[in-house]
Amino acid sequence: MVRSFFLGFIKIHILHHAAKEQVYGLWLIEELERHGYGISPGTLYPILHSLEDDSLLQSQERVVDGKMRKYYRTTSKGKKTLRQAKEKVQELLNEIVKDQSR
Numbered sequence: 001m002v003r004s005f006f007l008g009f010i011k012i013h014i015l016h017h018a019a020k021e022q023v024y025g026l027w028l029i030e031e032l033e034r035h036g037y038g039i040s041p042g043t044l045y046p047i048l049h050s051l052e053d054d055s056l057l058q059s060q061e062r063v064v065d066g067k068m069r070k071y072y073r074t075t076s077k078g079k080k081t082l083r084q085a086k087e088k089v090q091e092l093l094n095e096i097v098k099d100q101s102r
Ligand SMILES: [Zn+2]
Pocket: 013, 017, 031, 032, 035
């Protein structure tokens, strides 16, 4: 896949899910795979870190089954960004679908 092209979609997915519930890396990899994005941990984790650096996500470490696991939630800034992204996706979709039916 053309990674940089789909990066924005992947980020929107992450913010969307982390806005609803706490998510962790492996869960996101499986969820994104379900949506047709084959993404490795080596690609996902830098994306999570950059979202965290931009204060769109915040993480919390918790011990689960004796292992440290990092959980992510969308911050209020992230939710605002997500709302703006949704508008842009909707606008783009309107344009593309409109063109298709011509
Ligand atoms: Zn999803």
